[in-house]
Amino acid sequence: MITLYYYPSNASFAPHVLLHELGLPFELALIDRATDAQRSPAYLKLNPNGLIPVLVDGDIVLHETAAICMHLCDRQSSLAPRIATAERAQYTKWMFWMSNTLQAMLMHYYYPDRFVDAGNVEGAAQVKRHAEARIAPMLQQMDDQLADHGGPWLLGADYSGADPLAFMLCRWTRGFANSRPAREYAHIGPYLKRVFDRPALQKAVATEKLPSPVY
Numbered sequence: 001m002i003t004l005y006y007y008p009s010n011a012s013f014a015p016h017v018l019l020h021e022l023g024l025p026f027e028l029a030l031i032d033r034a035t036d037a038q039r040s041p042a043y044l045k046l047n048p049n050g051l052i053p054v055l056v057d058g059d060i061v062l063h064e065t066a067a068i069c070m071h072l073c074d075r076q077s078s079l080a081p082r083i084a085t086a087e088r089a090q091y092t093k094w095m096f097w098m099s100n101t102l103q104a105m106l107m108h109y110y111y112p113d114r115f116v117d118a119g120n121v122e123g124a125a126q127v128k129r130h131a132e133a134r135i136a137p138m139l140q141q142m143d144d145q146l147a148d149h150g151g152p153w154l155l156g157a158d159y160s161g162a163d164p165l166a167f168m169l170c171r172w173t174r175g176f177a178n179s180r181p182a183r184e185y186a187h188i189g190p191y192l193k194r195v196f197d198r199p200a201l202q203k204a205v206a207t208e209k210l211p212s213p214v215y
């Protein structure tokens, strides 16, 4: 049995969608952030970083969202390009870029107080503004990618594990105050709608009870 440790709307969303795409039996285990369950001794044994998600797949215990997505996709050849191809190299690049660059900056946007001294409200507001400003050209890069290949999915013609991850991260920009959220970009907007319309994503949205509009 596969278990995904999750919390609604958190980074567990992309793996949750992929589990539905795979059609494999799995169970969800709620890590209740309201009670800081991600910092409980039992959970820290699964992920010493105290962060959501964790995937347990048999004797594999995995944290890091992009790594979990790639592991799940490797179970079904249609969800990731074949190893040692140019397409695979680009897929790996986008997974690392989303995790390392876009998601990392979104963490500054969502948790700006962690990057300044306690009580430094103006400093935190500044970090948030700067994070948003730095994410704007990243969204433009994704928009350019979609425009350049003209295909329906992030990599081009084929849907892959990069798509639920891209959707999740774009969704996290929905509250941007000083620049355009992802849905307002010319190519990302229709792309998000295509990913949103997939039955697997709809199932994850329903289970996590994400409020409308979702992105």
Ligand SMILES: N[C@@H](CCC(=O)N[C@@H](CS)C(=O)NCC(=O)O)C(=O)O
Binding pocket: 009, 010, 011, 012, 038, 050, 051, 052, 053, 063, 064, 065, 066, 099, 103, 107
């Ligand atoms: N690099 C990690 C980041 C995961 C992450 O930041 N998770 C957030 C939820 S979206 C979390 O668990 N936050 C709880 C906390 O910071 O205490 C990954 O990709 O899995």
